[in-house]
Amino acid sequence: MILTPYFYAQAIKLALGQIWANRRRSILTSLGIIVGVASTTAVIAALTGLKASVLQEFESFGANRIFVFPSRPDNVPRNKVPWDKMRIKPWEVRELQAGCPSLRAITPVTEIGVTVLSADRELEGISVVGIWPDWHETENRRVIEGRQFSQIDEDRERQVCLLNEAAVDALRLPDDGVESHILIGGRRFLVVGLVETIQSRMFGMGADTGEVFIPFSMAVKLQPPEYFLRVAALARNAEVSEEAQIEIQRTMRRIRGIQPGDPDTFRVEAIDRYIEQFKTMATGITAVAAGIVGISLLVGGIGIMNIMLVSVSERTREIGLRKAVGATPAAILMQFLLEAVVLCLFGGLIGVLCGKLTAIGLTFIPGAPLKHADVPMWAVGVSFAFSAAVGVAFGFFPALKASRLDPIEALRHE
Amino acid sequence: MIRIKGLRKVYRVGEEQIHALRGLDLQIGSNEMVAVMGVSGSGKSTLMNIIGCLDRPSAGSYELDSKSVAKMTANQLALVRNEKVGFVFQSFELLARQTALENVELPLIYSLERGLTSAERRRRALEALDRVRLTDRVTHRPNQLSGGQRQRVAIARAILNRPAILMADEPTGNLDSVTSHEIMEIFRKLHQDGQTVLIVTHENDIAAYCQRVVRLKDGQILSDLSIAEDTAGRAVR
Known part of the structure; x- marks a missing residue:
């Protein structure tokens, strides 16, 4: 019709x-x-x-950032892969540093649960993190006052630390806190720098969370045996990010002696995966x-x-x-x-x-x-x-x- | 114009069959003005529905404008109604929210004629309104018009497409006697201009405007006389 x-x-x-x-x-x-x-x-x-x-x-986080975590493979009984096999050890991180040419920077990251004391404050549950100097590059965080960590701090296991502004406030340190002394886990540390506050509001690391950073070699001394560490790395640029991930995986499998066909006992992740x-x-x-x-x-x-x-x-x-x-x-x-x-x-x-x-x-x-x-x-x-x-x-x-x-x-x- | 032979219509109500029309013959020439009369149940409405192409006969033949319409489909009948039949109802049946002019234009919505401009549609509607002598108040809505004016709008709508037959079912039933006669004058005038008119009524003085009176009884034609003969016949009775 x-x-x-x-x-x-x-x-x-x-x-x-x-x-x-x-x-x-x-x-x-x-x-x-x-x-x-x-x-x-x-x-x-x-x-x-x-x-x-x-x-x-x-994007601001950096699309070429890569993380390595210990990880139990899927469908494998617990007793087959004990924690010690999965746990990332400091020497493995050094191997990665040496064996992955596509990486610009790499650092282990380990969190310690200790009490932090200043002259008139005692803080529990504040985040104390052990890092290598490369951390400044992997996280893209510089210091506003004082100085960054150096390789000497790491090598000599110096009792120095970096704080963010929230930690300075929480500990009631004078001025910007640099040159003050604080007690971490009963040891006396010198505050050498004030680190930039992280910009992210998304991942629970707001500006109001206090953060304390110490050299990784020093952190190991305060940790119990079999402590947890993860690896943060930065590829040379976004183009070689895939390549860097493959290098990390190969190196880890080699140094852990994982046979071909057996699953990884770790996990390599990049930001794009999160995206x-x-x-x-x-x-x-x-x-x-x-x-x-x-x-x-x-x-x-x-x-x-x-x-x-x-x-x-x-x-x-x-x-x-x-x-x-x-x-x-x-x-x-x-x-x-x-x-x-x-x-x-x-x-x-x-x-x-x-x-x-x-x-x-x-x-x-x-x-x-x-x-x-x-x-x-x-x-x-x-x-x-x-x-x-x-x-x-x-x-x-x-x-x-x-x-x-x-x-x-x-x-x-x- | 209208040629009906052996027209039958049977309704089924449950088990029962009701014979509304029993073999009816009727011819109406072009430019006639005919009154159809009969008591309720005489088959008058059924006949009107079939002549108006709203219904189909059970048997018999019906030619409208030398076209056989007895066996047409619903869609074909709709087109015939649109082009060849104009209806005027007792209760006007105007659309309340539309102006007089829009009411008159209504059949054009369903016309298959393409390429009509809105100016052309308006011109036709105004011409139809002019023929029923309603030239002012054309942009008024029905509730702003008197009963007589409403019926004129309805007549204008019915004659818009220059139908072969203009059918009016008790067109003065809702009007006072003065207005009734005004409306009948309009029908007479349209008839004089060449329009075939068929009026259903039960009032003799309305039928008196026609030239011919067809009386129905029990689904058959009781009498089919000129108005003079019909009036004389009534006088004798």
Whole structure:
């Protein structure tokens, strides 16, 4: 059946007229769709913002950073690979340093649980970390006052330390704290430098966390046997990051004497792996959000169907008249289908606007990593597409009912 | 114009069969103005529905404008209604939210005629309104119009596509007697301009505007007389 462009123009005009004439009813009816679309677009906006912030953070972190952790291989019984086999030893780190030409810097990192004392403060649970001088490069953290660690500090096991500003504050040290003495694990240490506060807010290492750094060789003395250490390394540049990871893996397998075919007893990870993981997680959350929306749109769709059935029964005489003046069943079907679709799109529009407003609101939350929250264009497109699909799916039955009305009966309807 | 032979219509109500029309023959020439009368249950409505292409006969033949319509599909019938039939109803059946002009333009929405400009549609609607002598108040909505004005809008809508037949079902049933006669004058004028008109009524003074009166009883034609003969016949009875 052929319908003219004029028919479509009039049908849309009529649909808009119906929505306007029943303003309150239309809004209540499309509430399900409004809420569904608004919540999804808001969630997508938040995720988009979070993703932008996290990726930015990763970038500033350095995409060419590599970590090595001890790791029990999957599907291997506990007693087969004891802790001592997995544990990374300082000599292994030195082997890595010598055997991996693609690395620019490498350092072991070990955390110690000790008490830190200043003249008038005693702190427990503060982070005390043993590091090599290369750490300044792998973490890209310089000193603001005093000096960095040197190889001599490491070689001579000097009792020197670096603090961040939060630690200086927590220990109530005078001025910037440099040249003060503090007790770490009962030993007297000289504060030689004030290290930059880490910029990241994302990984729980905020500016307000106190940090104390001591030479690695000194830290080993304060650790129990079989202590935990991880390795932080920096590839020469992002291009050789893959190569550096392979070098590390080969070197570790060689020095640990792992036979070909046997699994690794360690784990090499790069930042890009974390980026991938984060992206996977973000996709997962988006999928869950999409599922929630699916349900709310279903509920919204039932509301639309209900109101369209009411509309058909209210306008039975009108349908009869339209048929009498020559409307075909197809024309009536199309007209009511368009009305349902327009109603849903109207709900979708309000929903997208609400989502957009929520996204703008999110950017003003202090401290939240949502500065870049925004509803992407694809989400707007998908919202409208879904709304229209709901209109077609749930408007079809009422429209079919309208199209099948007998004009004689319809005109007699009271 | 209208050629009906052996027209039958059977309704099924449960187990029962109801014969609404029992082999009815009727011819109406072009430019006739005919009144159809009969008590309820006489088959009058069924006949009107079939002539208006709203319904199909169970048996018999029906030619409208030398086209056989008895066996057409629902879509074909819709097109015939759009182009060849104009309906006027007792309760006007105007769309409340549309202006008089928009109401008159309604059949054009379903017309298959392409490339009509909005100016052309407007011109046709205004011309139809002019023929029912309603030239002011065309942008008013039905609730701002009197009963007589509403019925004029409805007539304008019915004659918009210059139908082969204009059918009016009790067109004055909701109007006072003065307005009724105004409306009947309009039908008479349209008839004088060449329009074939078929009016269903049960009032003799409305039928008096027609030239011919067809009376139905039990699904068959009881009498088919000129208005003079019909009036005389009633006088005798």
